[in-house]
Amino acid sequence: HDVLIKPGTKAAEIFPAERVSVPSRHHQSIEPEKPGAGIIVSGISPCGVVEVIEHETHPYYIGYQTHPELVEDMNYIFKAYAEKVYAYQNQKAI
Numbered sequence: 180h181d182v183l184i185k186p187g188t189k190a191a192e193i194f195p196a197e198r199v200s201v202p203s204r205h206h207q208s209i210e211p212e213k214p215g216a217g218i219i220v221s222g223i224s225p226c227g228v229v230e231v232i233e234h235e236t237h238p239y240y241i242g243y244q245t246h247p248e249l250v251e252d253m254n255y256i257f258k259a260y261a262e263k264v265y266a267y268q269n270q271k272a273i
Contacts, residue, residue: 182230182245188221189241190231193259201245201253203230208244239263 182201184194191197208229211220221241222231234240239260247253 180224180226182222182224184231185219185221185223188219189233189239190221193241193256194222195255201230201247202249203228203245205230205244239267 180201180203182194182199182203184190184197184199186197203224205228209215209218209220209232211223211227211229214220214229214232217235218232219235220229220231221233222243223229228244230244232242243256245253247256
């Protein structure tokens with residue numbers, strides 16, 4: 180199903196468009212209006228299921244309620260993660 184990605188978020192830097200199709204079988208999620216302290220809902224399905232969350236200040240705290248491992252055209256998620264891990268490791272080496 181589709182997920183609407185919130186502009187200006189970390190997710191918007193990763194996903195290729197503001198509306199993406201994702202493999203997901205979920206129908207339950209956190210409450211969009213009360214995601215928790217410091218958490219931003221950055222991706223939501225048209226029916227209101229929260230699909231992507233992130234922390235408002237942590238540089239790469241992001242969670243997906245989807246299955247990107249099931250389709251090749253979502254490899255951009257893994258690439259973004261690997262880039263952040265590499266940047267963190269290089270930062271720690273300094």
